[in-house]
Amino acid sequence: MLKQIEGSLGVAEAVALCRPEIICAYPISPQTHIVENLGAMVKKGTLQDCEFINVESEFAAMSVAIGGSVAGGRAYTATASQGLLYMAEAVYNASGLGLPIVMTVASRAIGAPINIWNDHSDSLSQRDCGWIQLFAEDNQEAVDLHIQAFKIAEELSLPVMVCMDGFVLTHAFERMDIPSQEQVDQFLPPYDPRQSLDPENPVSIGAMVGPEAFTEVRYLAHAHHLQAFAAIQKASDEFREIVGRKSGGLIDLYRPEDAEVMVIAMGSVIGTIKDVIDEMRADGKKIGLLSVKSYRPFPAAEVADALKGVKTAVVIDRALQVGIGGVVTDDVIRATRKMSDLDICGVIAGLGGGAITKHSLHQIFDMALKKDLPELYFLDLDKKVVEDQLKHEQEERHSGPMAEAIVKAVADLHKGEL
Known part of the structure; x- marks a missing residue:
């Protein structure tokens, strides 16, 4: 119904x-x-x-x-x-x-x-x-x-x-x-x-x-x-x-034909990624999507098979292993460890509800097609705010609450936009 x-x-x-x-x-x-x-x-x-x-x-x-x-x-x-x-x-x-x-x-x-x-x-x-x-x-x-x-x-x-x-x-x-x-x-x-x-x-x-x-x-x-x-x-x-409806399973592929770049993601961001892929395909760019439906157990064989012939895999990770990188990225690396000709780029995106916009996805997917996307990339990260805070902590022993300092710095940065 x-x-x-x-x-x-x-x-x-x-x-x-x-x-x-x-x-x-x-x-x-x-x-x-x-x-x-x-x-x-x-x-x-x-x-x-x-x-x-x-x-x-x-x-x-x-x-x-x-x-x-x-x-x-x-x-x-x-x-x-x-x-x-x-x-x-x-x-x-x-x-x-x-x-x-x-x-x-x-x-x-x-x-x-x-x-x-x-x-x-x-x-x-x-x-x-x-x-x-x-x-x-x-x-x-x-x-x-x-x-x-x-x-x-x-x-x-x-x-x-x-x-x-x-x-x-x-x-x-x-x-x-x-x-x-x-x-x-x-x-x-x-x-x-x-x-x-x-x-x-x-x-x-x-x-x-x-x-x-x-x-x-x-x-x-x-x-x-x-x-x-x-x-x-x-x-x-x-x-x-x-x-009478397809749902679930292990993985799902969207426009994988002749893809040079394959995006790998889970959850609600998939809808936005599909829209971006449609727009990029209309411009002749060879990009597809692999949606992971079953994360545990992780369908390593299916993922590896879907990535055959792909030059670059871009993993959209909505969780961070602090000091290492993306969580799902590690699973993809393990699944494809025998594929020496595949570049894998992990993108940390949407932490704490941060917006994952079509504009930003277009940018990183274009970077991947040009082989300019680094191995680990934080989507829409304002590095200057973090670097300023790290410098402040080095200069001032009693530097105060870290998270609150970042929040204030970001707010100050965007005052003129309000």
Whole structure:
């Protein structure tokens, strides 16, 4: 059914169609509207046979989801930013125990300094936690990925994060096609957990594992992620057959034919990049786009295959490994380490909600086509502001709060533009 609704409500409706039995909720922007809408559905009775549990923290939210999943229930929660970090111990526990929990991460920057706007710092900080991570390009895909996530999670007995850009998607009103309950029931079978506690057949779940078996246990998690490649693609294909729409999968290519430069990106910036590529293609410039849909497991073989014959890969990274560079850039480098004729340029862009404009993308893509783009580039960075601050810190021992000094310098710089 076509609806013009907020992204958060679209996701809430998609989750409700999956018939969850436990929803654990703790508010943190920008995911709050999702669980608020789900809570309203439970209260009104439109979402039945589901226990909506308000908890005292994000750590408690994941802990309750673990308990509900171990007890044999289909469990869901949502979080963002510092909330994801606060539940990190339990996040690792959920994957280590092999529990098919689904969680929305409404991606947002991590402080300090405090910043509530969108980038991928939170979700990518948990890239090694053992969860499958799927990234949505737009709200329609966010709806579809949540439905696919439950199937993937339950087939593999692994937890799945669906990462959607905070505010940019969660709070945007746009047209979405919400599948019918009949379509979702056809796609997603009733919950049949691989493991659950049963008083009639008592077992231990989460007991201590010593050094004699820990490597094997961790390798099992790795093996499950290798199995996830097929499960993710299968879920995407089956969803398309039932609903009639392509979404999800491992990667997606846009205008890759004869591309000399291939842009690699995840999330909502993909729409803007497609517009820029269309404009550049109209001018005869050979450029294409590789969208990463599954970040964990990372589809290294598919990425390497898509980059054959390409001269330069430009990776748009919305998270920074301080002192090294882009997060996704490292995954691309690893995936293509045998391709000696490929140049890889990492572009740090849109941190803390910074605008990624068509004008700036045109500039860096043109630089890449001319082989002028450096290995690491910070989009629209005002280096003078930073250099002035570094100089001030060298000259003045008691130089004061760093972030506030940068904010003031930027404000002073742009006074004349207001």
